Structures are given as C-alpha cells and as structure tokens.
Amino acid sequence: MSSIAAPKRIFPTFDQVFQGFASQIGMLREMAPPPSLPESVRVRKAVATLIAETNADEAVWLESCIRCGQCTNACHYFQATGDTKYAPLRKMNLYRRVYQRELGPLRWWYRLVTSPVKLSDLEALQELVYDSCSECGRCTMVCPMGIDIASLVHHQRSALVAAELVPPELEALRMEQKHRGTVFGASAEVVRQLVDTIREQAGIEIPLDRDRAEVMVLSSAVDLMGNGQGLLATAKVMNHLGVDWTICSDGFESANFGLLSGDMALWRKQVGPIVAAAERIGAKTLVIAECGHAYPALRWNPMLKGGELPFEMMYMSEYLGRQAKAGRLRLTPIEGRLTYHDPCKTGRRGGAFEEPRALLEAMHADLVEMPANREFNWCCGGGAGIFLLERATRLRDESFRIKMQQVDATGAGTVVVSCASCRLNFEAGRQKNHWDKRVESLVELVADHLVDEPRTGSVMPIRGEAA
Amino acid sequence: MTLLDFARGPAIHWSLIIMVTGIIWRLLGVLVLTRGADLSRPRDAFGNFKGYRTVFSRAWPSGEFRTTTRYQTAMAYGFHLATLVVVIGIVPHIEFITSLTGASWPGLPNAFGVGAGIMALASLLALVARRVSKPGVYCSNWGDYFSWLVMAAPLVTGLMAFAHLGLRYETMLAIHILSAALLFAWFPFGKLMHAFWFIFSRAQSGVVYAHKGVRI
Numbered sequence: 001m002s003s004i005a006a007p008k009r010i011f012p013t014f015d016q017v018f019q020g021f022a023s024q025i026g027m028l029r030e031m032a033p034p035p036s037l038p039e040s041v042r043v044r045k046a047v048a049t050l051i052a053e054t055n056a057d058e059a060v061w062l063e064s065c066i067r068c069g070q071c072t073n074a075c076h077y078f079q080a081t082g083d084t085k086y087a088p089l090r091k092m093n094l095y096r097r098v099y100q101r102e103l104g105p106l107r108w109w110y111r112l113v114t115s116p117v118k119l120s121d122l123e124a125l126q127e128l129v130y131d132s133c134s135e136c137g138r139c140t141m142v143c144p145m146g147i148d149i150a151s152l153v154h155h156q157r158s159a160l161v162a163a164e165l166v167p168p169e170l171e172a173l174r175m176e177q178k179h180r181g182t183v184f185g186a187s188a189e190v191v192r193q194l195v196d197t198i199r200e201q202a203g204i205e206i207p208l209d210r211d212r213a214e215v216m217v218l219s220s221a222v223d224l225m226g227n228g229q230g231l232l233a234t235a236k237v238m239n240h241l242g243v244d245w246t247i248c249s250d251g252f253e254s255a256n257f258g259l260l261s262g263d264m265a266l267w268r269k270q271v272g273p274i275v276a277a278a279e280r281i282g283a284k285t286l287v288i289a290e291c292g293h294a295y296p297a298l299r300w301n302p303m304l305k306g307g308e309l310p311f312e313m314m315y316m317s318e319y320l321g322r323q324a325k326a327g328r329l330r331l332t333p334i335e336g337r338l339t340y341h342d343p344c345k346t347g348r349r350g351g352a353f354e355e356p357r358a359l360l361e362a363m364h365a366d367l368v369e370m371p372a373n374r375e376f377n378w379c380c381g382g383g384a385g386i387f388l389l390e391r392a393t394r395l396r397d398e399s400f401r402i403k404m405q406q407v408d409a410t411g412a413g414t415v416v417v418s419c420a421s422c423r424l425n426f427e428a429g430r431q432k433n434h435w436d437k438r439v440e441s442l443v444e445l446v447a448d449h450l451v452d453e454p455r456t457g458s459v460m461p462i463r464g465e466a467a
Numbered sequence: 468m469t470l471l472d473f474a475r476g477p478a479i480h481w482s483l484i485i486m487v488t489g490i491i492w493r494l495l496g497v498l499v500l501t502r503g504a505d506l507s508r509p510r511d512a513f514g515n516f517k518g519y520r521t522v523f524s525r526a527w528p529s530g531e532f533r534t535t536t537r538y539q540t541a542m543a544y545g546f547h548l549a550t551l552v553v554v555i556g557i558v559p560h561i562e563f564i565t566s567l568t569g570a571s572w573p574g575l576p577n578a579f580g581v582g583a584g585i586m587a588l589a590s591l592l593a594l595v596a597r598r599v600s601k602p603g604v605y606c607s608n609w610g611d612y613f614s615w616l617v618m619a620a621p622l623v624t625g626l627m628a629f630a631h632l633g634l635r636y637e638t639m640l641a642i643h644i645l646s647a648a649l650l651f652a653w654f655p656f657g658k659l660m661h662a663f664w665f666i667f668s669r670a671q672s673g674v675v676y677a678h679k680g681v682r683i
Contacts, residue, residue, distance in 0.1 A: 055503035057671050063497060064668040066661045067611050068543075069604035070528075073535040084603030105496020106656065140676075141683055142532045144543075145661065146525050146669035299507065300679060306508030351510055351680030375681055376531040 010201040011228035014439070018427040020226050024184065025169060025388055032168030033175060039119045046122055046163035050098045053155045059103065061152060062096045064145040065089055071139035071149065076379050077132045080398035086132045088139040088149045094125050095156055122163045129156040130167050131392040134383035136344035141376060150349070157262025166261045169388040174257040178266050183221035183257065188249040190224050195247070198232050206235045206247060213246035216283040216311070218274065220254040220291040222420035230290065230420070233447030237320065240450045241328055245287075251277030254294035260385040268303055275304070278311050286313045290443055292343035292383065292419035295350045315346050317418040317442050321355020324362035330451035333364040338440075339412040340367060341403075341426070342377040343419035344384075356418055356442055363449050368410040378402050380417075382425025400429040407437060418442040471637050474644035482648035483567075489655025494663060510680035521673025521683055522666055538597065542590045549587035553622070556580060581629060588622045591615065614657045620646035 012020070035042065054062075071088035072078045078086045098117060100110040135150040143149070160166060166174060177183050195206045207213065217238060223230035238245045251274040258266030278286050288294045298304070299313040306313070314322070323329050340360060346352045353374050360367050372378055381399035386392050403426075407415050415437055417423045426439040468476070509515055528536045554560055558574035565571045574580075595615050598605045605611070624643035627633045634642070653659065676683045 054500070056498055056500040057503055057675075059497045059500050060664060060667045060671060063493075064661060064664040066658045067605055067607055068539060069598075069601065069606070070532070070536050070539060072604045073532055082603070084606060087604065087606050090606050103500070105493045109656075140672055142528065142536065144525060144528075145665050146521055146672040146683065148672045148675055151675070300505075301507055302503070302505040305506045307506075309508075348681060349676075349679065351676075372531055375683065376529070 009229070010197070011232065012226070014227060014229070014423065014427060014441075015431065017222075017226040018424055018431070021222070021424060022428070026390070028169040028172040028388070029390060031172040031175075032166075033171070035164035037164060042163040042165075043117060043119050043122065046159040046165075047098055047102065047117055049159045049162040050095060050155060051102050053158060054099055054103055057148075058095075058152060058155065059099060061145075061147045061149075062092060062099045063104075064147055065092060065096075066145065068144060070142045070144060071147075074138040074142045076134075076136075076138070076381055076399040076402050077395050080381075080402055081395065085128070086395075088133070091128045091133055091156075092147075092149060092152050094121055095152055095159075119163070122160060122165055125156060126160060126165050126167065127391075129153045129160065130170070130384075131386065131389055132395055134344060134379045134381065134386050135349070136379035136383060137349050138344075138376070138379065141348070154262060158264055159262075161262045166263075167389050167391065169390065170257065170261045170385050173388070174261040174263055174266060177253075177255075177257045177270065178263070183253060183255045184225045186219075186221040186224040186253065188252070191219065191247065191249050191252055194224055194228055194231060197228065198235060202232055204232060204235050204239065206231070207245060208247050209249050210246035211281065213244050213281050213283060215243050215245040215285045215287060216251075216278045216281060217245055217247050217287045218254045218289045218291075218294070219247060219252050220289040220294070220420055222255075222291070222424070223289065224252075227420070229444060230441060233441070233444040234289070234316070236447040236450060237329075237443060240330070241323055246281060248274075248277035248281065251275075254289040254291035254297075256294060256297035257385075259293055259297040264303075267297060267301075271298060271301060271304060274298065275309065279309075283311045285319070286311050287319045288313060288315050290316045290418050290420055290423075290441060292345040292421055293385075295346045295352070300350065315350070315352050315355075315418070317346065317356035317359065318352045319355075320443065320446055321352075321358040324359045325355075329359075329362060329446070331363045331446065332449045332451055334360075334445070334449055336414060337366040337368055337410070337412040338414040338416055339370055339407055339410040340373075341370075341380065341407075341415055341417045341422060342374060343417065343422050344377070344379050346418065347377055348375045356416075359442065359446060360416065363446070368412050370406040371409050372406060378406055380422050380425045380429075382421055382428070383419075385421075387421050387425045387428075396425065397429070397432060400425065400433075404429065404433065404435060412437070414438040414440055416440050416442055416445060469637070469641075471641040471644075474641040474648065478645055478648045479651070482651035486651040486654045489652075490660070490663065493655050493660060498667070505675075505678060507678070509678045514680060515674050515677050517682070518673030518675070518677030519670050521676075522669045525669045525673075525683075539594075542593045542597075545590035546587055546594065549583045549590065550622075552583035553580060553587055553625070556583065577629070581626065584622055584626050584629075588619065588626065591619050591622065610657050614653070614659055617646075617650050617653045617657075618659070621650055 075088050097114055101107055133153045135153055137150040139149045195208045198204050219231055256267055256270045258270055288298055295315045380403050381396045423441055430439055528540055556575040557580040561574050598607055624646050628639040628643045633639055
C-alpha cells in the first residue's frame with residue numbers, strides 16, 4: 001500500500017501555492033478600473049440587461065416564490081451567519097422588481113406601487129449576488145416551487161457587469177482576460193516555459209501544439225502560474241494512458257472570467273479559440289482541467305451547439321473516471337480513509353458524480369461519503385469567484401465551518417477535491433483553522449498512484465488510441 | 468337588494484369573473500414570453516424528459532431536508548388538505564358549485580366540515596405564527612400577510628356563520644360569501660397564483676438539471 005505523497009517535487013507545495021495566490025489576489029483590488037459611465041446610464045444598462053435576459057423560465061421562477069423561507073435551510077452563507085440578508089429568496093428581490101415593472105403582466109400596477117431601480121439598489125445587490133452566492137444551487141433542492149435561484153443570481157451578475165459594479169478582484173481579472181487574453185498573466189509563452197520545465201526537470205514530455213491529436217487537454221491559470229504540479233500530474237496520467245493527446249497554446253485556458261463575472265460576451269469570446277483549436281487538430285475529446293466553473297463554461301455552455309461539435313467535452317474527473325472504469329488506468333491502492341467533495345459546478349450543477357468515485361474506487365480507496373453528498377453537497381464557500389473576494393472573507397470563513405463539520409463526520413484524514421478553486425478555499429480554511437486534514441487534488445492523487453512502468457515519466461510514443 | 472342578495476349575486480359572480488380573467492391574463496402574460504434555448508448537448512439523449520418528475524417529486528421534501536422543513540411541510544399539508552375538504556365537501560359549497568356547473572356529489576356530515584375548517588384555520592395560524600416569529604427566515608412582504616388575511620377570512624366567517632356566532636345568521640352568511648368573493652378576486656394578483664406556478668416552476672428546474680443528468 002502506498003500513502004498519499006509525491007516522491008520528488010520540482011514545484012512548490014500547494015500550501016505555498018496558496019500563499020502565493022493570496023498575495024497576488026491582494027494586488028487585484030488596485031488594478032480594477034473605476035466606473036466610467038454616468039450613473040443613469042449604468043442603471044439603464046443594468047435594467048436593459050435584465051430585460052434582455054428574461055425569458056419565460058426566469059419569469060415563472062420570479063413569479064413562483066411564496067416566501068416560505070425553506071431555501072434558508074440550504075444556503076451555507078445563511079446557515080453560517082444567520083443573517084437575513086443572505087437568505088436566498090432575498091437575492092431575487094431586485095430582479096423581481098425589474099421584471100414586475102418592465103415585463104410582468106401586471107406591470108401597469110407595479111409601476112404605480114414600486115420605485116424604479118437606483119444605483120444604490122444595484123450597489124447593495126453586489127454583496128448578494130457576488131459575495132454571498134456561489135451559485136451552488138443547493139437552495140433549489142429544497143424549494144417547494146423548485147426555483148432555480150442560482151440562475152437568477154447569474155443574470156443579476158450580468159446586470160452588474162453592465163452597471164460597472166463587478167467586485168474589483170473579479171473586474172481586474174475580467175479586464176485582463178478581455179483585453180490580454182490571459183488570467184494572472186498565464187500566456188502561451190508561460191505554457192511553453194512550463195512544458196519545457198516539466199520536460200527538463202521531471203523528464204516528462206508534454207506534447208504541445210501537435211497538428212493532430214485525439215485528445216486536447218486544457219490547463220488553467222492556477223496550474224500555469226503557481227501549481228505546476230497540476231500540469232505535471234496531468235501529463236503523467238495522460239502519458240500513462242498512452243493516448244494521442246496535446247495541449248494547444250492558442251486554446252489552453254479553462255478559467256473563464258466572463259462566466260464568473262457575468263459577462264456573457266466574454267464568456268462566449270473565451271470559448272471560441274478553444275473550440276477552434278479542438279476542431280483544427282481533429283480532437284475527439286476535450287478534457288477540461290480541474291477548474292470547476294470551466295465545466296459549465298464549456299460543457300454546459302448554453303450558447304454552444306454541443307450536439308454539432310465533432311468532439312466530446314469532459315471534465316478531468318469525468319475523463320479519468322471513464323478511463324478507470326474501462327480498466328485503462330493501472331493504479332496502486334491508496335492508504336487511509338478519505339472523503340470526496342463534489343464541486344458545485346461539476347456535481348449538483350454538472351452531473352459528474354459517478355466518475356470521480358469510480359476513480360477512487362479504482363485505487364481501492366476507503367471512501368466515506370459526507371453526510372450531505374452528491375446533489376446535496378454543501379458548497380465549500382469559495383465557488384463562483386468568491387474565493388478571490390477579500391470582502392467575502394468572513395462569509396467564506398464562517399461557511400467553511402459547515403464543510404469542516406461535514407468532513408469531520410466522515411472520520412477521513414483526507415478530503416479529495418477536483419476543482420482548483422475549491423482546493424484553494426479548502427487550503428485557506430485548513431490553514432486558518434489548523435485543521436488536521438489533508439486536501440488533495442484528484443488528478444494529482446491519481447498521478448501519485450500510477451503503477452510504475454517503463455513508459456511512465458518518459459517521452460512516449462503516441463499510440464493514436466481514442467479516449 | 469339585501470346584503471345577502473348582493474353577496475350571492477353580483478359580488479360572487481363578478482369576483483369569479485375577475486378570478487378567471489385574471490388567472491388567464493397572468494398565466495398568458497408570462498407563458499407567451501420566449502423560451503431561452505440551451506444549445507448544449509444533454510447528458511442523455513432523452514434524459515431531459517425525466518425532469519418532469521420534479522413536478523411530482525417536489526411535493527415532498529427530500530430526506531436531506533426532512534427535519535428542517537418538518538414544521539412547514541406538516542402545516543402546509545394540513546392547511547391545503549383541510550381547505551380542500553372544506554371547499555368541496557360541505558353541502559352548501561357543493562350546492563354553490565352545482566349552481567355554477569351542474570355537477571353534484573354527496574356532502575360530508577357537518578362535523579367533518581367543521582373539523583376540517585378548524586384544522587385549516589389552525590394550520591394557517593401556525594404558519595403565520597412562524598412567519599411572524601422568524602422574520603429573518605421568511606422575509607415577508609405586505610402581500611404575504613394580505614393573502615393570509617384573505618385566505619383566513621372565509622374560514623373564520625364560515626365557522627362563525629355555521630355556529631351562529633357574532634351577527635345574525637343572514638348577515639354573517641353574507642359576510643362569509645363576501646369574504647370568499649374577496650378571495651376569488653384577489654387570487655390572480657398575489658401569491659395564491661402559486662397554485663398554477665408550481666407546475667411550471669418545478670418542471671422547468673427539473674428539466675434544466677435533468678439536462679445535465681442531475682435529479683433534483
């Protein structure tokens with residue numbers, strides 16, 4: 001039996017990575033541009049955005065709330081603080097007001113009895129739809145009307161993009177990705193340098209920019225700018241599988257600050273080069289890095305005609321889980337009890353429940369589920385960009401205690417996550433609370449438990465095997 | 468025209484006209500809006516249809532939330548079932564429905580009707596007591612309390628008329644019918660419309676999640 005440990009490190013440990021990111025995030029606040037439009041224009045654009053994004057689905061959900069308060073049972077921010085302003089049903093109020101005044105069948109009445117939205121209303125909304133809602137969707141699981149509050153929150157994020165009211169950390173990264181095409185400076189050159197470093201120092205080949213490949217793998221800014229171990233682990237696993245794979249330097253970034261901030265145009269723009277690269281190289285499979293929100297940004301992108309694409313999109317845990325089920329991964333047993341945290345975006349809001357568990361099972365893991373798991377899993381508190389927001393620190397810290405209780409109840413010494421954002425948030429919580437748990441990435445865990453064989457860790461021939 | 472004649476005549480008839488017209492207006496006003504298209508490929512080719520199960524499955528809280536929603540669930544079920552018994556089980560109500568539709572069925576003994584009325588009122592009181600005692604959870608607005616009053620009034624006045632309490636019987640009966648008229652007239656404008664919305668809302672979310680292979 002092997003334990004959870006990497007034999008040799010050429011990159012920083014994840015707690016060092018976390019420290020590095022924490023200091024970078026602090027600087028983001030200074031980089032955000034100030035609002036440039038007049039107040040009235042910002043308000044008008046926000047209202048226009050909500051009107052444009054309201055279809056019958058949104059209208060029905062906005063009409064349906066009976067204020068029964070049940071959603072408060074499900075929200076980690078409300079449960080952790082008991083503060084009424086974080087009640088999920090309140091997060092729909094401004095949207096409902098706009099809908100009732102502008103679109104609803106009784107708008108003639110609501111224009112008489114409600115006041116128009118003001119900039120101060122939108123400023124107050126910022127905390128409700130960014131800081132205190134990770135769009136995890138747990139409230140939908142308890143709502144007797146089944147209202148999808150998370151999607152209504154996301155529309156309001158779009159409205160706040162139009163009103164120039166994105167929190168500064170998210171705004172800085174949105175602007176960077178919009179104008180420079182990078183996140184935290186992760187450019188094509190950085191990818192090339194990291195690929196060289198991994199080849200030279202770890203002896204592991206990463207096929208970069210191949211003309212043709214069956215499998216195209218994405219990376220993420222967290223791996224490229226801090227946690228090189230993540231990309232190294234991905235390469236080890238892909239090489240072990242012996243598949244025909246590549247990373248494209250013109251379409252490698254999983255992170256999408258269009259989706260996170262609510263900027264639909266940027267969301268669409270960022271997806272374009274990835275799809276173009278995958279089509280160009282004839283990929284059959286696109287593997288999305290462990291970056292939770294990238295799954296809905298790509299796989300569940302409602303603007304992308306998925307059925308017409310010549311390739312299938314999978315999250316890393318999904319891809320590896322399928323490989324494990326097919327017996328293509330040879331893994332050594334893992335020691336010690338562990339539990340698995342379903343990232344909201346890949347779990348409840350993504351449906352990739354079975355594959356990561358199949359992967360852990362392939363390592364004969366002593367997997368103990370948390371009391372609330374799968375579609376009922378509690379969010380770690382850092383999703384949907386909240387990990388980046390300094391102002392949300394108290395909310396994150398307090399809601400993370402729920403997660404700690406859930407993990408503690410399993411008796412596991414290790415919690416496995418498959419999302420860089422969750423992992424950073426877990427690491428922050430672990431350090432702040434002196435929590436005696438290990439936090440592991442699923443792909444890195446798999447890389448550490450590959451059965452050694454000659455081809456592993458070396459430049460290997462491409463077999464041309466379909467994923 | 469006596470007050471009772473007014474209540475039995477123009478008041479109740481106009482309230483029903485307002486209710487039916489209002490319900491159609493509000494439903495159509497929402498449902499004629501365009502539907503947003505999700506172009507992503509569903510997890511299972513025909514999986515989305517499974518989402519419609521949510522219309523029925525959400526009638527009962529999942530095990531995860533059974534304890535935390537126990538009070539609300541018990542009282543809400545108590546109220547809805549008891550109110551249904553009162554509305555369609557009491558002889559005078561059946562006679563009223565018969566006068567409108569021609570349909571008829573045997574009524575329940577008075578004791579059942581009174582028992583159901585008391586149960587409906589008690590559960591309604593229990594619901595509002597919790598709403599008032601936990602303002603931070605319910606985030607109520609005036610419409611919530613107005614709908615509660617409009618719903619409670621026919622129950623209170625009906626029980627009072629049956630028990631010959633308060634004003635003389637004919638006046639009490641007229642007030643009871645007028646309170647029912649107010650309920651009918653208010654129905655399309657407030658939260659009572661959830662009697663229709665729940666079907667669409669649950670179905671939509673069920674399909675959104677089923678698209679991704681998640682059962683909610």
